[in-house]
Amino acid sequence: MSFYLKEPQIHAQEPERTGILVMNLGTPEAPTAKALRPYLRQFLSDRRVIEIPRLIWWFILNGFILTLRPRQSAHKYASIWDKEGSPLMVNSQKQARLLTGYLHEAIASPYAVELGMRYGQPSVQSAIEKLKAQNCNRILLFPLYPQYAASSSASAIDEAMRVLMRTRNMPEIRTIRDYHTHPAYIQAVAESIRLYWQQHGKPEKLVMSFHGVPRRTYDLGDPYYDQCQVSGKLIAQALELSEDQYLIAFQSRFGAAEWLQPYFAPSIEALGKQKLGRVDVVCPGFSSDCLETLEEIAMEGKTLFLEAGGGEYHYIPALNDRDTWIKAMREIALDNLPGWVTLR
Ligand SMILES: C=CC1=C(C)c2cc3[nH]c(cc4nc(cc5[nH]c(cc1n2)c(C)c5CCC(=O)O)C(CCC(=O)O)=C4C)c(C)c3C=C
Ligand SMILES: [Fe+2]
Numbered sequence: 001m002s003f004y005l006k007e008p009q010i011h012a013q014e015p016e017r018t019g020i021l022v023m024n025l026g027t028p029e030a031p032t033a034k035a036l037r038p039y040l041r042q043f044l045s046d047r048r049v050i051e052i053p054r055l056i057w058w059f060i061l062n063g064f065i066l067t068l069r070p071r072q073s074a075h076k077y078a079s080i081w082d083k084e085g086s087p088l089m090v091n092s093q094k095q096a097r098l099l100t101g102y103l104h105e106a107i108a109s110p111y112a113v114e115l116g117m118r119y120g121q122p123s124v125q126s127a128i129e130k131l132k133a134q135n136c137n138r139i140l141l142f143p144l145y146p147q148y149a150a151s152s153s154a155s156a157i158d159e160a161m162r163v164l165m166r167t168r169n170m171p172e173i174r175t176i177r178d179y180h181t182h183p184a185y186i187q188a189v190a191e192s193i194r195l196y197w198q199q200h201g202k203p204e205k206l207v208m209s210f211h212g213v214p215r216r217t218y219d220l221g222d223p224y225y226d227q228c229q230v231s232g233k234l235i236a237q238a239l240e241l242s243e244d245q246y247l248i249a250f251q252s253r254f255g256a257a258e259w260l261q262p263y264f265a266p267s268i269e270a271l272g273k274q275k276l277g278r279v280d281v282v283c284p285g286f287s288s289d290c291l292e293t294l295e296e297i298a299m300e301g302k303t304l305f306l307e308a309g310g311g312e313y314h315y316i317p318a319l320n321d322r323d324t325w326i327k328a329m330r331e332i333a334l335d336n337l338p339g340w341v342t343l344r
């Protein structure tokens with residue numbers, strides 16, 4: 001096998017294009033243990049995700065995790081799987097397709113948008129190959145994580161770089177690190193909450209739940225925690241909420257080590273025990289609904305709150321294919337495209 005990936009044959013008349021590679025985490029092919037195993041193997045073999053020494057982790061991963069977790073997680077995935085497939089995949093595909101159309105209103109020069117998933121399919125490699133086949137000699141890497149974390153954003157960028165390392169005719173590259181304070185992102189989240197409240201009334205408390213990461217990564221310099229706090233405050237300000245009207249929490253703890261606190265589950269239980277009449281939960285760190293929002297927050301969170309004695313529990317959906325969010329994606333992309341595209 002050659003070290004280099006095969007270069008596409010480009011027709012001489014093909015115009016040079018700017019490529020936008022939209023990236024997300026990825027999801028299993030099916031809600032089954034069989035499909036979960038390779039997905040989890042790839043995910044949990046990523047050094048950006050698991051920082052335990054390789055040899056020790058190999059035994060834990062192969063001895064315990066890949067024998068037990070695929071079945072447990074498959075059961076959870078089955079509870080959120082859509083007719084069209086995994087919500088994360090369905091939403092990410094819609095976002096990439098809509099962004100292609102929305103960019104057309106702003107960009108006059110040739111461009112192309114592709115979706116690449118960090119784990120599973122469509123892979124980042126296949127997306128870069130599709131962009132190169134469309135004669136993209138410049139590519140903007142756009143991970144759909146508003147807040148930067150080494151385990152999400154940097155890992156996605158790594159994967160693209162690994163592909164480019166094996167590319168003979170390498171395109172120019174730009175990367176989006178984060179957009180946690182971008183006004184269009186903050187406004188898109190705030191608007192989705194505001195519109196939800198116009199239709200369903202307001203809660204006593206709004207919980208903003210972000211995906212967690214190990215606490216140690218914060219101590220070692222990962223800016224993720226601080227970025228989540230800043231985004232949360234900006235969203236609260238946009239909604240004119242006072243400090244006692246909202247709470248920032250971290251979900252999806254994995255393993256025995258300490259993760260970022262406060263943890264979502266005990267926080268929501270505590271609100272239930274306080275007999276709160278209504279709590280609404282939103283997940284501003286997820287640009288698309290997925291297992292973590294639809295199962296852990298919308299389902300498990302509701303059970304915890306109600307069983308603890310709470311009143312109503314509402315989950316406010318992620319941005320998904322909302323018009324304001326796709327426009328925000330366009331703004332974020334355009335902020336990073338000067339000199340590469342001609343505007344209309
Ligand atoms: C902000 C985005 C995310 C960060 C940061 C992140 C870190 C992180 N995740 C795990 C372990 C798992 N996460 C799983 C699912 C999952 N994670 C994210 C996003 C971030 N993860 C999303 C969007 C999803 C849902 C995917 C879907 O298909 O819907 C899973 C798989 C499911 C399960 O078995 O629980 C694991 C495992 C770690 C260890 C980590 C940081 C160190
Ligand atoms: Fe995760």
Ligand SMILES: [Fe+2]
Pocket residue numbers: 252253291292296
């Ligand atoms: Fe989870």
